[in-house]
Amino acid sequence: MSKGRGESLPERVLDLNEPKAEDLPALELRLREALDRQRATAKILEVVNSSIKDPQPVFNSIVEAGQTLFPKSTISIGLQDGDKLILGAISGPEPAGVEAWRRRFPAPLHPETIHGHVILNGEAIDLPDVAASKDRFRIGAGNFLASGFQAVTMVPISQGGQTVGALAVLRHSTGKLQKEQFDILTTFAAQANIALDNLHLLSQMREANETLTNLSKQLAKYMPPQLYESIIAGDQQAAIESRRRKLTIFFSDIVDFSEITDQLEAEELTTLLNEYLSAMSKIALKHGAYFDKFIGDAMMLYFGEPESLGVEEDAAACVRMAIDMQRNLRHLQTEWQRKGLIDRPFRARMGINTGYCTIGNFGSEDRMDYTAIGREVNLAARLEAECDPGGLLLAAETYSMVKDWLEVEEREPVRVKGFQNPIRTYAATAIYESADRDSRIIHEEDEGFSLTVDRARISKGAILRLKSLVSGLDD
Structure with a gap:
C-alpha cells in the first residue's frame, strides 16, 4: 500500500486500554496494596499451619497484619465466652488507645451491642457513622464513641459453622471501607475460622483417641496380651x-x-x-x-x-x-x-x-x-x-x-x-x-502341724524355744 501525498502512518497502533502516564501512580499504589494483602495473607496462613493446637498466635498474626493494611485503625478480635465477650487480640496505632479499649473487656454479649449483633446473628456489619446508629445499638454504640471510634466494620468468626467471635476494624473518622478492604477483612476472618476449626477437629480427635485408648485398655483385660497386640498391629483377623x-x-x-x-x-x-x-x-x-x-x-x-x-x-x-x-x-x-x-x-x-x-x-x-x-x-x-x-x-x-x-x-x-x-x-x-x-520364709505343714519361720526376724531365744518344743514331742 502506498502513502498518499501529505499522509503519514503512525509509528504504532494506539492501545485504548493502555494506561496513561498520569494513571501510573494509582496503578502502582494498587499493585503495592495487592502485594501487601498477599504477603499478609500468606503470613497468616503460615501461622495457621504451625499453630494447630493453639489459635492465639493466629489471632495475634491477624490483628498485626490488619494493622499493616489499616495503619490508622485499631484491629480487634472479640470472642464469645458464655454470655460475655472477651478480647482475643488487639493491635492499634496508639498504645494508650489500645489499652483503653482492652479495659472494656470482658463485656456483656447483648443483641443491642454491635459485637452482639454480629456474633449472635452471624452477620457482618459496616457502620460508616457509629453516631448515626445509636438508636439501633443503644447499648454498645456509646462505648465506641467514648473511645474515639467514629466508624466500625465487623465480620463474624466461626468454629464448626457456629459464630464464636468477630473481627473488627475501628476507625477514628467516618466512612465505609472500600470493597477491596472489606474483602481482605473477610479473608482474615476466614483464616481465623480455619484456626478455630483446626482446634475443634484436634479436640474431637483427642477425645476420640482418649475414648479409643480407654476402650482399648478395657478390652485388653479380657483377652490374652499377645492376641490383643496382634489384633492392634493388624496381624490377627477376626x-x-x-x-x-x-x-x-x-x-x-x-x-x-x-x-x-x-x-x-x-x-x-x-x-x-x-x-x-x-x-x-x-x-x-x-x-x-x-x-x-x-x-x-x-x-x-x-x-x-x-x-x-x-x-x-x-x-x-x-x-x-x-x-x-x-x-x-x-x-x-x-x-x-x-x-x-x-x-x-x-x-x-x-x-x-x-x-x-x-x-x-x-x-x-x-x-x-x-x-x-x-x-x-x-x-x-x-x-x-x-x-x-x-x-x-x-x-x-x-x-x-x-x-x-x-x-x-x-x-x-x-x-x-x-x-x-x-x-x-x-x-x-x-x-x-x-x-x-x-x-527368708520357711514353711512346712503336714497332718497335725503347721510351721512358718521368718529367718530375718526370728531371734536366737525364739530358735532355742522352738528346738525345745520340737524335742519335747518325743516325750
Whole structure:
C-alpha cells in the first residue's frame, strides 16, 4: 500500500486500554496494596499451619497484619465466652488507645451491642457513622464513641459453622471501607475460622483417641496380651480359621476350691482369688506364656504360638513357669495364713503336655474364641487332675526335653480317651528345694502341724524355744 501525498502512518497502533502516564501512580499504589494483602495473607496462613493446637498466635498474626493494611485503625478480635465477650487480640496505632479499649473487656454479649449483633446473628456489619446508629445499638454504640471510634466494620468468626467471635476494624473518622478492604477483612476472618476449626477437629480427635485408648485398655483385660497386640498391629483377623502347631500346654486349678469357697465370704473369696490369679499371671507373662483362658480358679496357658523359641525351649519355659508358680503360691499361702484368711492349705495341681494341637479362631462369624484344641490339650488337662496337691505332673514328651535339669519321679501311667496306650507320667520332685535355701520364709505343714519361720526376724531365744518344743514331742 502506498502513502498518499501529505499522509503519514503512525509509528504504532494506539492501545485504548493502555494506561496513561498520569494513571501510573494509582496503578502502582494498587499493585503495592495487592502485594501487601498477599504477603499478609500468606503470613497468616503460615501461622495457621504451625499453630494447630493453639489459635492465639493466629489471632495475634491477624490483628498485626490488619494493622499493616489499616495503619490508622485499631484491629480487634472479640470472642464469645458464655454470655460475655472477651478480647482475643488487639493491635492499634496508639498504645494508650489500645489499652483503653482492652479495659472494656470482658463485656456483656447483648443483641443491642454491635459485637452482639454480629456474633449472635452471624452477620457482618459496616457502620460508616457509629453516631448515626445509636438508636439501633443503644447499648454498645456509646462505648465506641467514648473511645474515639467514629466508624466500625465487623465480620463474624466461626468454629464448626457456629459464630464464636468477630473481627473488627475501628476507625477514628467516618466512612465505609472500600470493597477491596472489606474483602481482605473477610479473608482474615476466614483464616481465623480455619484456626478455630483446626482446634475443634484436634479436640474431637483427642477425645476420640482418649475414648479409643480407654476402650482399648478395657478390652485388653479380657483377652490374652499377645492376641490383643496382634489384633492392634493388624496381624490377627477376626475370621474362622485354624492351623496346626506343636505346643506345650499347661493346666492348673486349686485343690478343694469348692470347700475353700464355702468357708469364705464372697468379698474375701474375690480378694483371695484375684490376688492368686494376678500373681500367677505376672509369672506367666515373665516366662512368655500365652493366656488361653481362666475358668474360675483354673488356668489354661500354652507356649509355642504365636511366637516360639523352639519346641525344647518352649517346654523348658513352661516347666520353669510352673515351678515358679508353685513356689510363689507357697509364699502366698503363708501370708494368707498369717492374716487369718485361710485355715487350711491353699494348693494347686499343675499338668503339662507337649504335642501337636489345632489352634485358631473357633465359633461363629459373630462370636468367636481364639484357643487351642485337640487330644494333646485334653491330655494336659487330665494330667492336672491326676497331679498331687502342690505338685507338677509332666507327660513323657515334655519330660524328655527337661530331663537334663529337672528331678522327677515316674508315676503310674494314666489312660486317657483318644490315646490307645497308657500315658507315662513324671512328677517333679525338686520344686521347692532351691527356693527354700534362698528364702527368708520357711514353711512346712503336714497332718497335725503347721510351721512358718521368718529367718530375718526370728531371734536366737525364739530358735532355742522352738528346738525345745520340737524335742519335747518325743516325750
